[in-house]
Amino acid sequence: MSVPDGKRWFLPKESLDALIAVLHQQQYVVIGPVFHDRAIRLEQVQRADQLARGVRDEHSGGQYRLIDGNQELLFEYVVGPDSAKKFFFPPRQELFSLHVKGEQFVIDKVGPAAPKLAILGLRPCDLAAIAVQDRVFGYHQPAGDEAPWASGFRCESELYYTQAREQSLLIAVNCVRPGGTCFCASWGNGPQVNKDMPYDLAMTEMRKGFVIRSKSRKGAAIISSLSLRDADDAEVELEGLLLQRAAEHMGRQLQTDDLPQLLDRAIDSPHWDNVAKRCLSCGNCTMVCPTCFCSTVSDSDDLATGSTTRTREWESCYTHQFSYTTSGPVRSSIRARYRHWLRHKLDTWHDQFGVSGCVGCGRCITWCPVGIDLTAEVESIRRYDSRDENHAPPRITVEARP
Amino acid sequence: MITPAARPEPHCGHDTWYPLAARITNVVQENFNTRTITLEMVDQAQRNDYQWRPGQFNMLYVPSVGEAAISISSDSDKPQVLEHTIRTVGSVTRAIEHMPVGSVVGLRGPFGEGWPIEAIEGKDVVMMCGGIGLAPLRPMVYWLLNHREMCRRVVLLYGCRTPEDRLYADELEQWHEDPRIDVLVTVDNATSQWVGPVGVVTNLLRRIKVSARETVVMVCGPRILNRVGAWSFLQLHVPPEQVYVSLERNMNCGFGRCGHCQYGPKFVCRDGPVFRYSDIHDIFAKEEV
Structure with a gap:
């Protein structure tokens, strides 16, 4: 993986407030990781002391727990259930309201415009996921940072995404302490940002402050208005060591080079039945996944005004109604729904959007109530795939539940 | 900070959520439902x-109820008359x-790829359909009769x-008499007439x-007919590149963004609903893809 070169500055911890103040000055709504609902959530912040501090997160299949960490450090956790997805592709988005007048549809109201967001504390996997959704929603970040534009496809809901992304400022934090379900390194998506990722500023946390680098003109402008000093050699070296160590401590691994071919072959794998026995088809993995994009538009009525609102909401391919047709749901078995989800992520996403739908953040493993582990399921499928046809099936080990 | 989004002009096309108003000018009861x-x-x-082109569909919208994907079943050479x-x-x-x-009613569309008009030149065309599957093929019949010299x-x-x-039923009788087209109708349960x-x-x-090499096949029916129909032509050695099937899926957006109609790597609403057999042969036989 290519490490971005270039100039690095040093942002002391005390200057985080100054950074947030600069963002406020530039009319940004500032989003950061906070401690809320006993989890690390991405929410609006006004000051640096609202950011979660001194907490670590423990991740494993079906397990998420916050424990006390070093009080001097802000970003000791990795990712909570939230990702940037909820800001650019809102979980509930009103498209428009209309009523019928005579023979016309009268549009009463259109959905809100996208706010101007600065998101602080995104992880490299989150950036990779934004890059994936940029393709899904037809928004491409050009090589330079100026004049990003939306591709030819223009539907109202995608205009919101485009607008939100165009205005956004992304401040990433490299991971020095990967979580137990992380496997971004297997995809080349971490633990540090790389030059293909969409970010404006990227920071690496140390005890006294952050080594910070900028990728865009927006980012450079913020650095210059903070009048930061250059990072010294010791700090740059320490950053390198921290990130090197992080790459070696990934909680999970996944062999990624042959996944589309493997899953093409695995369409009839007996392992789907094994997963189906455990999967509850609850859809948690699709809700926490930073790249899942399925949605449903439905109507709701305002009885007072007679106006009908069309609202787009996140939808999960694990629900019964997702594939419902008049002859019943296309995917009625859990086996088929899990297979669809996994094959979409790792295989057919390549056909649709030219990239993998998985970035290795590990959220689907952590937030699965029964701890189904994408990396382990792929390995099981791989073992079935490589076995001799006449050979007895290999024993499938299921991660022991605590 | 949050201001309303710009109000787009309602327009015909494949990329909008805004329904266009369309009035019902005629209703024909075809059968009991x-x-x-x-x-x-x-x-x-x-x-x-x-x-629009034969084989495409519209999303029909009833305010406060919702939308349904319905194929267009009229003559595409008279595009302003839309029958569903x-x-x-x-x-x-x-x-x-x-x-x-x-x-x-509200209308969005037209969506999807239609029947392969380019592929039929100089070929025999065999259409096989069952039940309501005749509706998406009816524009194709009109088109073939209007441009009969093509095939x-x-x-x-x-x-x-x-x-x-x-x-x-009346039209089937007419086509039955028409020397330009051979119509064969079969029923599961016959009545005395x-x-x-x-x-x-x-x-x-x-x-x-069926002269296999020279035939283009179009199949539209319930799931079982799509399969058995397509395969029966393959058994007659019609090349898989010349067999086309129209599929049915749950549709919400119509332009490949909501994910509902995924069929392996395809979005049925955008890449289909008409697929060439050879493009989907690896998943066509699979259950619940």
């Missing part, structure tokens, strides 16, 4: 803009069933449950001669 409604766009400019043959099966189709002439033989094989269930064949629609293949 199926009606054909004729729509015309309320706005004259929109009516003139609207162009609708079987009452869900909330939206039920709401439309209760609408009298003069009512207004050689035209055969329509149609199967339905009983003679009373036949769609476009029925003198035609009885049995599944694939049985009709015994009654026609």
